[in-house]
């Protein structure tokens with residue numbers, strides 16, 4: 001077993017897969033583009049869905065990456081030794097290239113070869129898909145593991161619940177997976193058999209074999225393009241290699257040390273202190289990456305902004321619990337930036353924004369927190385109305401109220417809270433159930449149509465309003481699209497009409513769409529618009545540029561319709577302000 005830092009671990013992983021012919025691609029944004037089904041990128045496969053469904057990737061058919069991920073499904077579990085809200089996922093990908101044999105053999109080689117991680121083979125166990133009426137037992141994966149020398153009692157055959165990945169949406173690519181576990185207990189007492197529920201058997205790597213498509217009827221049909229999607233949590237594997245827990249690995253140490261200094265308490269002095277320090281370190285780290293992302297966002301009461309607000313406010317509350325008297329969030333964030341500045345230079349570029357947003361949010365919440373906590377301690381129970389009042393008057397995220405209530409031994413009437421909430425404003429997407437968990441875009445035909453329509457709209461706006469118009473964001477569901485752009489004034493009804501007509505004209509011309517890989521200079525020379533810094537459309541010194549006939553040229557990862565005629569009829573439903581100088585159009589196609 002080799003001891004490594006997280007930086008070394010990232011490099012090792014990428015070097016290994018480079019040696020196996022993989023192209024290294026940069027991490028995509030934490031904020032998914034054109035994907036309404038999730039708030040954050042939750043797994044490495046997420047931004048790659050179009051390519052798993054057959055879209056050509058500029059990097060080829062073998063890719064490897066380190067993807068920034070946020071998982072908020074178990075946000076309330078953060079505080080134990082393993083859960084992290086933000087984490088980095090190491091992944092290797094085959095887009096219709098190699099399959100089970102190479103994927104498994106390479107995982108095994110990377111983990112056990114003395115040249116790479118040199119993990120003890122005797123401490124490994126694996127699980128494979130047991131088979132059911134949808135898909136058979138994965139005897140191929142089983143046989144490969146046996147051939148590599150994993151004893152039969154260390155290969156668990158498990159059902160879909162354990163050994164199947166995707167689709168998180170209703171339909172999409174999915175398939176059986178094989179998971180690799182490492183015995184973190186005494187090396188002289190490795191059990192002969194394997195029980196995946198045992199806390200000392202820790203999952204370190206997941207290899208997903210995407211060989212099926214699940215359709216609307218729930219039927220699984222084999223995919224034409226068989227893919228491999230693997231995911232290994234960077235922090236977890238680094239912790240294992242250093243024989244420690246995630247919060248004690250190199251990147252967390254200085255962050256925890258700073259929290260110790262600010263609070264005058266010691267990590268490990270009591271369970272309560274340890275938990276509070278982990279929560280602060282985790283949440284401020286996640287908040288730093290969310291604000292510092294190239295498509296970064298700021299605290300608010302909806303969507304990603306609300307998750308961010310929850311993270312910061314929960315950290316502030318635990319800071320108070322630790323007795324930190326001064327404002328601390330921005331200082332912890334500075335330490336996070338210092339830890340990650342080499343791997344994620346965007347944090348350095350956005351450091352000013354990160355610290356000022358954190359400081360503002362902390363200030364806003366601190367006074368209310370003290371008052372709210374005083375109110376809280378007077379209560380014997382919390383009905384939905386009180387919970388809403390805490391939210392409305394003191395800015396207590398409902399989840400924080402629920403957590404406080406639990407600590408005081410009572411529960412919150414959520415139904416009544418939601419009724420109150422609805423009465424006062426449209427229920428935010430995130431406050432309603434489900435959206436925290438995340439999932440995959442299915443890149444359905446209609447979503448792709450909407451995506452192409454956003455390019456046409458972008459160009460039409462530039463023609464009608466002027467070339468100062470720049471895309472500021474977009475959000476697409478199967479029901480509608482939203483498109484945000486820079487423009488100083490409200491559009492007149494005539495302008496709205498002209499934009500709509502232009503888009504429909506281009507649709508009628510049935511222009512073909514295609515992409516080319518160009519250098520940034522070539523793309524600029526040919527008049528392409530869009531984000532030149534869009535990491536996802538970028539590969540090496542080339543960017544992917546989508547051309548829609550002679551009408552639109554835009555840097556973009558895809559996918560798009562083959563011909564604009566497929567889009568249908570485009571209709572603008574609403575035009576409104578988002579913030580100073582930014583307007584939003586909501587449109588539908590039919």
Ligand code: SER
Pocket residue numbers: 043044045091165206207208229230231232
């Ligand atoms: N998508 C799989 C996971 O997240 C493997 O990358 O575990």
